[in-house]
Amino acid sequence: MTTFRIAPSILSADFARLGEEVRNVVAAGADIIHFDVMDNHYVPNLTIGPLVCHAIRPHVQVPIDVHLMVKPVDRIIPDFAKAGANIITFHPEASEHIDRTLQLIRDSGCKAGLVFNPGTPMHYLDYVMDKIDMILIMSVNPGFGGQSFIAEALKKITIARRMIDESGRDILLEVDGGIKVDNIRAAAEAGADTFVAGSAIFSQPDYKEVIDAMRAELAKVGR
Ligand SMILES: O=C(CO)[C@@H](O)[C@H](O)COP(=O)(O)O
Ligand SMILES: [Fe+2]
Numbered sequence: 001m002t003t004f005r006i007a008p009s010i011l012s013a014d015f016a017r018l019g020e021e022v023r024n025v026v027a028a029g030a031d032i033i034h035f036d037v038m039d040n041h042y043v044p045n046l047t048i049g050p051l052v053c054h055a056i057r058p059h060v061q062v063p064i065d066v067h068l069m070v071k072p073v074d075r076i077i078p079d080f081a082k083a084g085a086n087i088i089t090f091h092p093e094a095s096e097h098i099d100r101t102l103q104l105i106r107d108s109g110c111k112a113g114l115v116f117n118p119g120t121p122m123h124y125l126d127y128v129m130d131k132i133d134m135i136l137i138m139s140v141n142p143g144f145g146g147q148s149f150i151a152e153a154l155k156k157i158t159i160a161r162r163m164i165d166e167s168g169r170d171i172l173l174e175v176d177g178g179i180k181v182d183n184i185r186a187a188a189e190a191g192a193d194t195f196v197a198g199s200a201i202f203s204q205p206d207y208k209e210v211i212d213a214m215r216a217e218l219a220k221v222g223r
Helices: 015-027 050-059 074-082 098-107 153-167 184-190 207-218
Strands: 005-008 033-038 064-069 087-090 111-116 134-138 172-176 194-197
Touching: 005 033, 005 207, 015 033, 015 050, 015 207, 033 050, 050 064, 050 074, 064 074, 074 087, 074 098, 087 098, 087 134, 098 111, 111 172, 134 153, 153 172, 153 184, 184 194, 184 207, 194 207
Parallel strands: 005 194, 033 064, 064 087, 087 111, 111 134, 134 172, 172 194
Antiparallel strands: none
16 A cells, blocks of 8 residues: 655744744644745745754654755755755756756755646656656645645646656655645545645644544545
């Protein structure tokens, strides 16, 4: 059976109480902390960087999954590795040299992944599968939390699942954007195993209730 992982995006957490928020969401059952980095250049929003990653690191034992929405990509990678990131993903169109960026992430001791926007073709994966630890399919356009799930992303998840299975490698397939209790099962049936959810979790008073409800949906998945 597939191991499913829930990765709350702290973009929707209360930044004034971030340490407490990450502790609470892990206590509620989160498997991974999803950390959205936006630069007001690659995407039209500005969020958090390595200093904040370093600040939350002692508060949680689970992996920190850094989603870089920045351009250029390379110069910030060592800083995130030093700050305690475990997984670093980036958007291929934001890197001049995708293979080099993947290698840089791995050389810094982190797992590496590529992120695909709703309009980004999947062929960027063709010659780098051997350096990929995660594929992240965006089901919204990047830049903001709280947007609606774009159903077309399900097709891409299916394609990515096929590519992973054919590679025979251990690669996580994450979906990010608009994931809720009522659509997480469809994403899982399409092939995703790791689910980012920001507003669905942090907008509710009881994080455990939402995560439990998501797991109950995932338990119905037949793979
Ligand atoms: O990377 C992004 C947005 O660019 C995401 O990680 C969002 O933060 C997810 O938030 P919800 O769509 O779940 O509210
Ligand atoms: Fe994200």
